[in-house]
Amino acid sequence: MNDLDKLSPEDADLVLRAPVMVAILIAGADGDVDGKEIHAAIAFAKKAHKNATPSMRKLFDLVSEDFEDKLLILMQSYPADHLRRNEVLAAELQKLNAIWGHLDPGFADSYYQSIRAIARRIAESSGGFFGIRKIGEAEAQYVDLPMVAPPR
Numbered sequence: 001m002n003d004l005d006k007l008s009p010e011d012a013d014l015v016l017r018a019p020v021m022v023a024i025l026i027a028g029a030d031g032d033v034d035g036k037e038i039h040a041a042i043a044f045a046k047k048a049h050k051n052a053t054p055s056m057r058k059l060f061d062l063v064s065e066d067f068e069d070k071l072l073i074l075m076q077s078y079p080a081d082h083l084r085r086n087e088v089l090a091a092e093l094q095k096l097n098a099i100w101g102h103l104d105p106g107f108a109d110s111y112y113q114s115i116r117a118i119a120r121r122i123a124e125s126s127g128g129f130f131g132i133r134k135i136g137e138a139e140a141q142y143v144d145l146p147m148v149a150p151p152r
Helices: 009-027 035-047 054-064 067-076 082-098 105-126
Strands: none
Touching: 009 035, 009 054, 009 067, 009 082, 009 105, 035 067, 035 105, 054 105
């Protein structure tokens, strides 16, 4: 994938893992990873590339492949306590900020918008009562991914 070829192996790995990390962060923000949230993330990752550039399509094909398995494996590498896990995930996601300048601006912007959309889709997937307060308090803290700045 041309855009990721410009990155170090560690940075390319972060770009590939970040959508799964976002899913873990948002789905587990309240300490309870809900099946609806995981399925929303999988569905979004599979649909995300419909109007995407070829490199974004390739990226989301890779991300959506065995998404649930990747999520479960990656989740085991983080602290079990959701508050500590959220801190670690936020710190790792913040590292994306240093990567933006190494990517094509269009790709970086599309990617940024995609991970934010994943976060919102997951947050809205299981919250609310009759459509009221769809995003829970815990998810609301992270749903806009405040630790990740928009690419410049």
